[in-house]
Amino acid sequence: MGHRVRTPPRRTKRLRRSAEEAREQILDAAEKRLDGAGPAGIRLQEIAADVGVSHPTILHHFGNRQALVEAVVGRALEGVRRDALAAFTAEGFEAPDVAALLRRIVRTLADRGHARLLAWLALEGRPQEDPDHLLGVLADVIHARRVAGPHPTARREDTLFIVVLASLALLAEGIVGRLTWDSARLAGDAGAPERFHAWLVDLLAEHMHRAAAPAPKTPRPRAAPKPRR
Amino acid sequence: MGHRVRTPPRRTKRLRRSAEEAREQILDAAEKRLDGAGPAGIRLQEIAADVGVSHPTILHHFGNRQALVEAVVGRALEGVRRDALAAFTAEGFEAPDVAALLRRIVRTLADRGHARLLAWLALEGRPQEDPDHLLGVLADVIHARRVAGPHPTARREDTLFIVVLASLALLAEGIVGRLTWDSARLAGDAGAPERFHAWLVDLLAEHMHRAAAPAPKTPRPRAAPKPRR
DNA sequence: AGTGCTGTGAACATAATTGTCAACAGTCCA
């Protein structure tokens, strides 16, 4: 046991990718694990097995595990940003179809797993800021259309809160949707989510009309803003 | 190396708890880790260090790691259920103060970390069902008050969706709240969350009145329910 | 004080995971 035994003769042919191909395949496999188990669930050996390489290959391409995680998270967040912008700027703005916009956002948040990704990262303390201020931008765009169009007197924070409410609700639906429908005794009702979305669209559209009315009839039954401290 | 060297003489006094005390302390420490890093982030040695015991002690009390995790998760979920019921059945129902109810739910979801817990478990695939159907029960109670009181014609699914919307939004706020306010360019505005809650209360109250009106004025601009498939 | 029950911990065993290293093996080009 003084010297290392070396290299038993090999028969199987060794597949050789370009560096870029290898990185892509590794990132793809890692992103699956990221969605399934979060950043903490990324294991070099598992990913290597998924891709069909040995784990030192991953270290060769990324240096260390942390760098791989950064790369995957960065690419995934870039995907979220791109999808979000795409959803915002699609034809919906030509004809301001709130329903279509919501449906698109649902698709990117729930179907493409972006909601889960954001939740994973938020829970692990990752992205506590959005350099693009996507929600602010979206609110700006929608608000501009509102005041230029049917609701000239709408308040800007009203539009912003509409955006925030829809985003929060749809994001949560992407994470705890199943649990929610079960808790609401609608587990077997496959049409419930769609009915809920339609209901939400109606609610928001209805509110947009009222909120733009010049004088609110009710004298604001809101709770007194007592400065507690 | 035939026999094990045994037990160097001890000076430090050994603290002895009752079995129940020990379990409690261990569960408390584990619950902190659960909130901070999720079920996967529970480490026997860390928890042992927090409590001030050695890790075999934990195994002695719980058998193995998995059983500990089950115990912590179970106790935490029981806490969620209890807090939720407490929030629902508090004085708010005597005087149906939606604002107070929302505020209580926010407190239990965000401040007490229940939102994070539910998100952790949902992301890891844990509780995809709620045997108590809390949201359904809550909707029932509120709906009974609605139809018995000011909105005799309210539809039951309308009430249910109000509950679902508020729950989803507040839950998401407990998880990605900071990110959301930053993305909305309201990161520095400490009063924004409270204004948002007040706005949400107004929105829901306003909607409850309209939804109870006998005939909707608008001929439903909702998207056509084309059965896609 | 003696005795049994039981909570406790040092040392050990074992498994999983990241990271290192040297050598192997495609692929391209002179």
Next chain:
DNA sequence: TGGACTGTTGACAATTATGTTCACAGCACT
């Protein structure tokens, strides 16, 4: 054909985690 470049891998090292063993040490009871 024969290097050079570099993607690839087996073997090993180091670290960290869970789980086991067994003797020790409080505490209650007689």
